[in-house]
Each structure stands twice: as structure tokens, then as C-alpha cells.
Amino acid sequence: MNTTTPRQPDTQQGVAEAKPGKYLTFRLGNESYGIPVLKVREIIRLCPITPVANMPKHVKGVINLRGKVIPLVDLRAKFGLPIAEENDRSCIVVTQIIAPRSGTRLYGVIVDGVEEVANFLGSDIEPTPDFGGSIDAQFITGMAKATDGVKMLIDLDRISAADGIAASDIL
């Protein structure tokens, strides 16, 4: 089942993959992350979640987005961040990802709060530093320098592609 290991080497060549452009930035715990704004379909409030058994911890379950059943993940669990209480700024970012098999589909991400849409120039983005073999790094496509700190730019396509594989690994 390891045939679809994410394209790790690319990120560790020291070249930033993230392209300049507009990013939606959001908070997870004390850290800031960014995803390309073109990937964002909408932002909704927290809603009832139906858990799905025997899945990796970060896959919270499924939600009903106006009649569509979409998976919901908690990136804090994925990145090994401490689980924070949900507060009134918590929300779900519904993104459009490209899945290896079924093409474009929706993917919900729980975040602790949405910050802003920021425009990052090429000069703002730096390659991911070597975190010393931490597995998180494979989902980070670059670091963007903003006025209020550094945003980690992440690739949700890779994260979602790894969901199914992880599921079989834990079983």
C-alpha cells in the first residue's frame, strides 16, 4: 500500500513549490497556515459530525453540506498539535481538492479561526526548511513571510491522498 507515497523528494530539494498568489490564511492552535484561495469553496460554521469508525484519528467523520456528504478532517490531529477546545471562531473551510481517483471533490477542514486572504509575492515565499525528518514537512509546500509572522503553505491534495492509506495502515 506504499505505492502512492507522497512526492516527498520535491519538497526537500530546497525549492519552494508554492506559487505566488492569493492565499487564505487560518489558525491552528498558535500556528498560521495558508492554502491557495482558489482551492477554497466556502467557509461554514461547525455542524453535526457523523464519525466514521476505524479511520485515522484526524479524520473526524462526514458532514452534510447541503445534501452532499463530505469528509471532514482535523489538521491539528494530522500535524500532531494539541487538541484545542472548539470556540466561536472555529469553523469549517470547505475546499476543493483533486483526488487521485475521483477527480475534483470537496474536503472539509476544521480550523481554529480564519485570518485573511493574503497576497504573497514570489519573494515572500521560501522553501520549507528541513524539520529534521518530521513527517509533517511533506505536506508543506513553502513558508510565506507576512507582516504578522510566518504562514505555512500546505497542500491539501497530498493530505487527502494520504487519508486512505493511513486508514489501512492502522487496521
Added chain:
Amino acid sequence: MTPDPFVAIGQAHNLLQKLGLELAFVDPLEENGLDGVDGLVRQLESVLAQAPEPIPTALLVARTWIDGRLAIDGRLSAVTIARFLVWQPWLDAAVNAWEDLAPIPTLPPVWLESNWLESIGPQSAPATSTPEPQHAVLTPDAVVKVAVSDAVTAAALVSAPAPVTPSVLVPAALSDQTVSVIPADSDSEMLQLFCAEAQDLLQEIEQGVLVLEGNPTDAGSIDSLFRAFHTLKGNVGIMKLNFLQQLTHELESLLDAARQGTFRLGRDAITVILGGADILKRFVAELANQINGVEPGRSIALPIPAMIASVHSLLSKGSIPVASPSVAPVPAVAAPAALLPASLPPPASLPPPASLPPPASLPPPASKASPAATPVGGAGIVRVDTLKLDGLIDLVGELVIAQSMVVQNPELTSISSAHLSRCLSQLRGITTDLQRMAMSLRMVPIRNTFQKVARLVRDLAVQQGKEIQLVLEGEDTELDRIIVEELSDPLIHMIRNSADHGIEMPDARVAAGKLRTGTITLKAYHQGGFIVIQIQDNGRGLDATRIFAKAVERGLVSADQNLDRRGIYDLIFAPGFSTTEHVTDLSGRGVGMDVVRRNIEKLRGKIEIDSRAGEGTTFTLYLPLTLAIIEGVLVGVGEERYVIPTLSVRESFRPLPGMVTTVHGRGEMVNVRGHLTPILRLGEHLHTPFNVTDPTQGIIVVVESGQDARCLFVDELIGKQEVVIKSLGDTFRNQTDFAGAAILGDGRVGLILNVNALVKLQQAKPLGDTAV
């Protein structure tokens, strides 16, 4: 030839064909009956604007007729119909002549005289189709129709029924003709349209041929076959597929001869027609593949010359005088290899070719009635991209959910207003209707699949020298399009089994005191929210002892195992099972029934067998109406609710104390009607909090998959509900507990349990057999 006339001729052919149909079905007394004809003539006028004389004059003549009727009452009087019945074949012949660059027939001078028409009574012969000029001469290697001038004058037709000239066949060798599939400078959209239409036509041809086999003189079928080949010829002409044009032309001539009564269709002719259709089918299939990017540009070899040769030889030796009144009763369907007595109706009932003057010889309107028997599909049908259709159905599903969320909203239900509740119930009614309508869009009749079977049974019977009659019932039963597609292979496999293993050789049947002819009945009907498909043969039946012995031999069961009859029959679904001593190319390789069962289960259906030695076997398939909706039992575990497909639920009950026993090393078992069945505590298995631990306080739901069963232990039974199935998507592709998700009435997502996987769980653990 410039592309313009080419397109115009193709369109004109289509329009003329439509006009023929319109005329065949029109009712002289119908109000506005003229509209259809008027519209078609208008289109013809615009299409044929560039045509050489006297075609425009002919159109002008038609226009004066129509305007004359419009000025009176807008009805298409019998006289006007008669006029058009002459006019339409003339124009067809003229367009054909134009197409072939031949001299165009002159306009019958009578048309220009105002009093000519009143002397004509109703004509029938050319009513249903677009006849070729009757005395078309077949030249050996091309499709050159020499339209003899004044093609429709009756004198020529009546006096010379012109037996189709057995043309001399010259192709040097009858080896397959290699053709490149995609014609040069064609655009893919045209090709796709051509493919789709050709497939429909070929299907129609196959159906028609099978009807003809039962009744070789069925004028309606001959007409519809002729029409189909004629349209095909026109289409391949437009696509410039010249090599096919000759083949279609020859087959069309054969049918035309049959239509005229100068040739009788025997079994050999039917085989030739089917063979020709098969060549076309192969070509179209290859074309479809190449359009979709499978090895574009590859050429294929087709036995076209050989086929054309056999048509020629048929025509030359089968050409018989019209007067050969050998009428014989015709056996039902798919009689054995023995040739059907080719028969013709007595000459009296033959519709003679159309005649103009003298009006005294009015042919009986025989062929006019016949088209009703073969309804012409395609009327008012729109082709829609399936993606759009599925999108629409998804949206309607969402609408239904949103509607129920509104109606069940607690804030809304607290308002006591008669007006509001009326509005809400109206909303509910409309959404339900809308959903039903949307679902019906996906439904197609199972007819086409059944027709394939009819062809198969015929071929099998001929190949094996058996006599098999196929009885079809309920072909109009509608199923989800995807189910119909997926059903085709398993169905064909089971029919093969019935024909190969079930039905005995004729002599063996007689020896067993049965009718020589075996019967396979294929039925489809609704029953309790499911579609039931039954395949019944009156052959030798399943031999339980032999099946059991074979299963022991193959190591599928142990010899001391005690199985009941049903249990033994179920063994034929085991992978690698086959009892035939010798493998035929039809069946018996033992890769069959397990695949059949798997396919049926994939469609969320199930399959049952019943058999009586010596009397026959019945396979019964239970299938859901649609794949989009599932009827489920809603169960609760803690806060969560799960849907169990109703088809998999055998029973549910609250166990009494003492029914549940803990077997050492095997876990909990419950005694269900004498069978100890293992319990699966759903809450524990799914790691979800649950409220009930004491079995006597909860509910046991017995679910089954194949012959295995398992008891699911849940907190409560909530009810039965129809839910729209939603896929869980890639993220959950590796989990096996759930088959999908559904939006429940309160807007939350409920998961649909994958019963097959849950039942099979036991096989991984050392739980052993369920039957004790």
C-alpha cells in the same frame, strides 16, 4: 460533389422517411393533422432549395395541395393523403437520382392538372416507407441506382415487378475487406451521432429479424427492417463510408425484394441478414472505440465481399414468382436447425405495388395497418448527456432533503396555521412528484437486454441442435439504467447455463416424456419494492447428489457435512465449481456462477435458486429499483444511527433471556430458529458509545449475505426509511464497514452498513460454520 448537396440529400432522406411515417399514421379526420406534413414539406423546401428541376416544381405542387387544405379546414383529407403517398416516393426517387447524378425522373404531368387528384383513392403500398425505384439495377461493385425515368408511373410497376437482377459478382477473392475505420476529414461529433444512431438501428434490425424468424411474412417487421437498412445506408453515405454503403444497399435490396413479395425470407436469408448486421455492428463498435481514443487509425478486416456474395446468391436462387402460396403454420420462437418452411401469404393478401391509374385496382390497405404492430421508437426522444442527468437527480435529491428539513423544522411545526400547513403539504407533494419524475429519467425498460437473450438462445439452439423456445414476459419493466447495463452479463451467463446444462437434447426430452421443445422463460416484474427477474427452464433440473459429490471432490465442503437441498444448490455459487464433465465453449468452465452472484450483489441484489430434478430450474434475482435510493432499516447505537439495507435483513427481534449463549472461543451466539448465529455488537465493532449492554434490552437484527448470516446487536430499532445513497468518496475507500452514506430527515449524515463485509468478518475469526 461539393459537401452541400451531400448534406442536403442526407437531410432530405431523413425528412422523407419522417414524411412516410407521418403519412402512415395520420388520421384523415384529425384536426391539425396537416401540421406535421406541412412542417416536413417546409423543411424539405428549405433543404432542397438548391436541387435541380423538377424537384422544386414538385415541392411547389405539394405546397399548393397543402395550402388548399389549409384554406378549407386544416385537416389532411383522404385525397390529400393519397396525393402525398404518391408524391413522397417520387421525391425519394428523385433525390436518389440526384444523389447518384443520374437523370432525375420527370414530374408526372397529371400533377399539374387540377382535376387529376380527385380520381385517386387511398393508396397503401408505399405508405410506410420510402421505396427505391423498384427496378433498381444492381451493378456488381458499386451502389449505382439507375433510376429509370418516370419511376413511379404505375404501368411500369404493375406490369414489371422486376425480379431483382441477380447481378454477377466480380470481386476477385472473397477474402475479408480491410477498411480503415475513421473516415478521412470527418468530425468527431458527426461520428458520434452516427455511432449512436447506427447502434439504435442495428438493435432495431436485430429485433425485427427475430420477429421475422417466428413469422417470416410479418409485413411490419420487413418494412421496419427495410427502413432501418435504408436509413443506415443513407447515414453511411453521409459519412462517406463507401465500403459499407454497398453492403447496406445489398441487404436493403434483399429486404426490398421480400417486401415486394419477389423473394421469400427463409432461415438462410435471416442468417444472412443477421450476419450483415453483425458486420455493421462490429464496424460501429470499432468506430466507437476509436472515437474514444482506442488505437485510432487502426483498420479492421470485415468479411464484406463474402457477405455481399451470399446476398447475391440468395437473391439469385431464392427469387421466386409471387404466386407460390405455400402457407405453413410457423413454429414459435427459435425453432431448431431444421429450416423454417419459408412461407408467403396467399397472393391475395400481398399488397401489390402502388398503382396510379386505373383507380379501380385499389390494393387492400394491408401494410398500412402493420406499422402499428412495430412501434417506431425514437418519436419525441431527446438524447441527454448522462452526466447532466445524474446532476439533475443529485439536485433533486438535495431538494427533497432540504424540503424535509424545512417541513420538520421544530420552529415551523410550532406554528399552527392552516394556511402554512397547506402550503407545506403542497410543497411536499410537488417535491415527491419531482423526485419520482427525476428517478424515472434514469429508468429504462429491460427490453433491450431481453432481446439480446433472444438472439443468444436462438444461436445456442442452432449450435447445439436443441429445440428451445424462449418466452419473454414483462420486457417493459423499468430498471435503473446502470442496473440494466450491469445485469446483461450475469443474465446471459445464466441463460447459457439453462440452455447448455438445463435443457436436454430433443430425444432425451422425448424419452423423459416431455415435449421435444424445451422452454426457457425469462420474466421481469415488480414485487414489494424490488424488481424480480426470473429465469425458468423446464430442463433436467439440478442434481443435488451430483452437486454435493462434485463439491466434495473440489474440496468445497467435507463429505460428512449435512446440508439441506437449498444449501447444496448454493454450492454452485462457490468459486471454481462446475459439474459438467466436458467444458463446452458455452459454459462449464466453473468461472460462472460465483461471478454472477458477485455481480448481483454489487447491484445490491440477491439471487435464489429453486430446482426439481427432472422438472427444471428457476433462478430468481431480486434487484433494487434503482441504485440511487435504497430502502433501509434505521437502527440506533448510542447517539449514532445506521442504515441497514432492507434486502439484507432477514429478521429482527428482542432476544429473550436464554437465547444468547457464550460459546467458549467463539464469542456470543444467539439461537435463531435452531441455528446458532454469531453476534456482532455494532457499538463495540464501530468504537462508538452505546447505551445497551444487556442483550435482552437491545435488538438483534439478523442480516445475511449469501448463505451466511450474522446477528447485529444494536440499541434500538428506529424505523424503515428510503434514503438516497451518497458515496463516501476516496477518503474512506479503504474502510469496509460502510457501503455509503445517506442524509437523514434531520439533516445529519447516517452511514449505510456494508452487510456483506460485516457478515464475512466472522470468517476471519475462528467462528466456523453457522449451521449446527
